[in-house]
Amino acid sequence: MFDRDHEWTALARFITDEQPGATLGVVSGRRRQGKTFLLDAACRAVGGFYFGATEAADAESLRRISAALTAHVRPATPYHFADWHEVLDALLALGTERPTPVVIDEFPYLARANPELPSIIQEAYRPMRDQRTGSRTRLLLCGSALSFMGRLLSGNAPLRGRAGLELLVRPLDHRLAAEFWGISDPVLALKVNAVVGGTPAYRREFARGDTPDGPDDFDDWVVRTVLNPETPMFREARYLLAEEPDLRDTSLYLSVLAAVADGNATRGGIAGYLGRKATDIAHPISVLEDAGLLHRDADVFRENRPTYRIAEPLIGFYHAIMRPVWDQLERPGSAARVWQASRRRFVSNVLGPHFEQVCREWALHHADPELFGGLPARVGHGVVHDPSARVSHEVDVAVIGIADNGKPPLLAIGEAKWNDTMGIAHIERLRHIRDLITRAGRYDTSHTRLVCFSGTGFNNKAQVAADAAPEIQLIDLATLYGQP
Structure with missing residues (x-):
């Protein structure tokens, strides 16, 4: 065990x-x-x-x-x-x-x-x-x-x-999943986690113990396991939906999940993708939530503006990569060609959002509270509006502390970039967003930290800024996986 x-x-x-x-x-x-x-x-x-x-x-x-x-x-x-x-x-x-x-x-x-x-x-x-x-x-x-x-x-x-x-009984988190799959390289570990999540059976029973043999083997591993019609993993995402007793009209639920996988995270966005009214999709969204397949995330800066994400990575991978080209994948020998054409979509629609979610979970469950100056009460994300410029800014990670007879403290705000080397521009953007939040007056921002999460690292200017100001924290993949 x-x-x-x-x-x-x-x-x-x-x-x-x-x-x-x-x-x-x-x-x-x-x-x-x-x-x-x-x-x-x-x-x-x-x-x-x-x-x-x-x-x-x-x-x-x-x-x-x-x-x-x-x-x-x-x-x-x-x-x-x-x-x-x-x-x-x-x-x-x-x-x-x-x-x-x-x-x-x-x-x-x-x-x-x-x-x-x-x-x-x-x-x-x-x-x-x-x-x-x-x-x-x-x-x-x-x-x-x-x-x-x-x-x-x-x-x-x-x-x-x-x-x-x-x-x-919950799935393994990203750290335990890496240990379970026997993967020490954090880049490879996060890629695999974005595909199969933390479900133990996917390694032993479904992939028959086949794990990527190093970072260079990831593409071949996807082709020979998840995209291979001869393996149980190939149809697993479809079966997970079919096994839920409350999901009767599966075509509608599949379409809702496909909308979310395509980047339509709001109720209005899902309704627009399906060509329906927002009120028409309230029931299927609620059923998918109850079934543990869809997760509702509240916007920490705007009331009544929730966003939705697919709770099971394999289902998200299926809808983003496999379902649009299912007929091709069912033909033997087509997986390598399909995957080659889908890699960019994998990075933008699967890997990027999954990296952001791992950063939020790390902030809530793994980070030392001293890093944020307090114990997080909740960690989420949201959108901050700039009235003067008439633009909105997305905050990937927002760490909210415990309110003590006053406004809740905003312990930290962060930006997560999987494929970008982050620099001083990202830090300045977070400073500007913090100023906007301060003016809005909902949170106490007197000790808000600025956190950059990157899958590829940070340039020299970002390192110098972080060394000079304790309020700036740079978090790389090794830190997310608890490696020195």
Whole structure:
């Protein structure tokens, strides 16, 4: 098991809790993150029961779990459950002597076939029910359909208030992903991360352990893995969308994602790309957000002006590079020619935006708070308007501190350039933007730092300016990846 120390510790604490009474936990996360491996390993470690649901009719699922529990318990007579009430009673009976983990994986499949199942579990977990109070079963419901799992414990859902654990298994961040893929070169690591993100299964199962053999091998690696019709990676982005149960009219959702991948980050831009009104796309955007495929970023300088980005890098790569030329890519031997013609689009539409997002995540989760003069409360981006010049300036990284009985401090503003050597002009631009923000009066800018992020480095004038003024910080790829 690579990393996942936090998740394993949380599971171990939940599973081994000696207090009396059965407890309920919910584990979710996008597909291919290692949830099944993690939960199966936890059951194996302490003799728990694991059941993986499949898309099936309710009666078939009852037969499958009857057979699985019979093989696990080996009772005098095999189980033949007539309904889920009987299943829950048998599962609670597993924990009569000691804390025992019971995992139902891909729970949304079961609930789709029998919508009453969450209510049946609620009934089984009533506080004063004898079967619950006399059991120490640690029931874990797991699922990859984020929209469904997110509703399981929300609002007026039957299981709201019943769960003692709510664990989200996230993709690896850019640093852990580089370590997992065995890539030490930060330029190569970021390029690979922009294509496949931090999903563990993409290296071992989907790429069959094929990693780029150095920076010069990146182009060939893309051709022989992601753009190769013979590999599972080739169609993975399409399957990720198809596997979401709430996405019925997939053509509309595909078009929304294509609009975002083409640089249309606002709701109006997406609507214009699709030739529809902004109100017409509110629902598909919300569904894609709930499914964890689209992420909404608030503009930190302008209220009610959110932008959207694709949350899964492989889906972004598919829509920017593969979908426009899908017919060509399906023809064997065409990948190299297609990739050669798509490299510039990859840099502008995939690599550049991904680099900006990595810079924001680094500022929030990895940077030393002393670098910004305080702990970030949130990190985002936004647009600053210059009334006198009638132009707007984009800020790639904005670090907001914790407000202390006054205006929130703007700890830092930054510009991120993947393919540019940054110089004094970039620093002067940030100074001008800081002055505009000061005049707007929303944030306290008295200690705002100016941060330049570059994938290629900085010229001598920028280095001299940074050496002379502590408020200027130059961040390169080695720093983003924690390298000296």
